[in-house]
Amino acid sequence: METKAPKKKIQTMAELAREAGVSASTASRALRNSPLISKETIERVQSVAKEHSYRPHLGARNLRLKKNNVIVLILPFNYAEEDVLGNPYIFKIVGTIGSKLREIGYDLLLSQMDDISEEIDDRYVHAGIAEGAIILGRGDNDTAKLKRLEETGIPFVILGPILDNQTYCSVGIDNKSSGCMAVHHLAKLGRKRIAIVSDNREDPNAESYARFQGYKQALDELGYPFDPDLVGPSTHSGKSGYDAVQHLLKTAPDLDAIFVATSDVVAISVMQALRNAGKHVPDDVAIVGFDNIDMCNFVSPSLTSISQRLKDEVAHLLVEKLLDQINGKQVESVMLNGSLVVRRSCGSQTDYPLRV
Amino acid sequence: METKAPKKKIQTMAELAREAGVSASTASRALRNSPLISKETIERVQSVAKEHSYRPHLGARNLRLKKNNVIVLILPFNYAEEDVLGNPYIFKIVGTIGSKLREIGYDLLLSQMDDISEEIDDRYVHAGIAEGAIILGRGDNDTAKLKRLEETGIPFVILGPILDNQTYCSVGIDNKSSGCMAVHHLAKLGRKRIAIVSDNREDPNAESYARFQGYKQALDELGYPFDPDLVGPSTHSGKSGYDAVQHLLKTAPDLDAIFVATSDVVAISVMQALRNAGKHVPDDVAIVGFDNIDMCNFVSPSLTSISQRLKDEVAHLLVEKLLDQINGKQVESVMLNGSLVVRRSCGSQTDYPLRV
């Protein structure tokens, strides 16, 4: 038998110190390889620590160092009710953020909150639980709340577009130009009656608002008239895509393309509704979705979509910007361009290679 | 103007106490409505606290109380590479667990780990960061690791089936009987050549193993012979469903049903592959998936699937069992029955009402 069997666990620095015949301060320094401590002592302490599988109590360390290596990730609840958690796009971002944080030694606390509010400060940052927050999404009425959050002075970043007069940091894609791109692509295919499915919020903060503006701008550039009959309302739930199609087929039965600005999940449901109504995709109606989730490759027909390049850039930037703030640096918001991934729902003839 | 504007924030108990003209101990007790403190003092302290928007430093409290109201949720990485995070089933569970925990005042730390190991203890529980762990999934080689984790004595529960000789607590569905149910349903539709798509691991710990056993048992009960040509290999990625169909159409071109035991995501990709191969679902081939994700309603044809009743029962039970352990109670593992949700991929004629 080796000395592999760990003896009874040493729980505290003091116990470790006693076992190694030194004081707690020396033990502490030894574990951290302080140059103040002699080589022999360092080795002895570390080997005793290993032998008894001692691990420091991070709670205590954090208190002393006023540090904690945790960031909190906020999923706004109003958003959640519309099934953020069922939205693979958000989930992927969460996972990627988690990996990035782990690489740099941070942990991730996941919190669903009714509102973006000072609670983030009270409950997490000021409370010494987390050092900053990443907020995934922003609702209609959040401007004032974000203002107050900003006044608390805690580090945070938000996933979303840059708004006018915004003084905090956000990372998002350019929804307007992305919407514009989708419509231009459909027009290039020869489509004349291009509908939009959107949750169509009036709030300029909303992503959907910017995508809708992009839709309008493209129509304008193309010389197409804007027709309210071509607007189908949706929420973020899958079912709402189905309902939007019922609506559109009444108000504009001659439509030949739909830009589903809400999400791919909704777009997939839109395609199903069209099929049930006897419409063929893409021959009768071409479809463009938003988010470019993996599933786009696996539905029939495969779904053309706008990629937010989420895995690498968005998650990476969110983390980077937040950490810069925590370390006292000034940061600027970022707006990324979306990109169009063309698949069968727009008439492309192949499904492979997969485009992810 | 009301006295609404909070004065400069009071950061510590000591400052609060000074401001209210009492000692720190009295202030602490007053905030917690201790019967030791007079009504007047309680009111005064609390109003001063409110006025200066004082919040306790939870890190300090946790250290003192040896408590932290955090549980850590482990996403095994080997699993993650196969895209757990793209799997809506897992994400939903994460969200539901988060909500449950929040209701009872706990926070959720999300951790992706390469391995289930003592690191959970070292880094989280022993370190005073979390009180226990919920582990989402278990791989082939985890038995020994779970044994060691158990020896650390930390509270944990795992999502998965109950294994022979298992001494820790798990919550999962009865994969074997679920697989059995799927096949019996397909047989009842008159299908004779029922294939299975599975990641087909030999490890009895694997969910897929149990589902495969269920498949075999059903064939047995039906008097159908087991035919290796009817087994299509897959991983958890969407693409693998596509590949499995290519394989099956060579080895068993006469198949008339597929039980996609891996997941709905794979099943959706299976359906696309069949369509591309000129096969009609359900007329030529009937399909049953596994997980019953929302998307089942929105693909064409809508997908029959086995529901793990995840939102309410599984997440709820995981949390409950873990908290019981934290509070020193004995707990027993649970095995839930799956249930079949029939949709068009098995010939059902309607998509509505949605079955979620």
Place this chain on the structure above:
DNA sequence: TACGCCAATGCAATCGATTGCATTGCATAA
């Protein structure tokens, strides 16, 4: 008046790791 009791409050230790400021002891220079 003296004593005891109890409600209300404060003091100081505690949780466990870290660190500024001594202190020790040994070696080298004056």
Place this chain on the structure above:
DNA sequence: TTATGCAATGCAATCGATTGCATTGGCGTA
């Protein structure tokens, strides 16, 4: 021999909230 320097280590305070045990003062009773 005494002074000086420095490497190595220990003491005690600190982070902020909590709590066992003392202390205070006011009231009732003998």
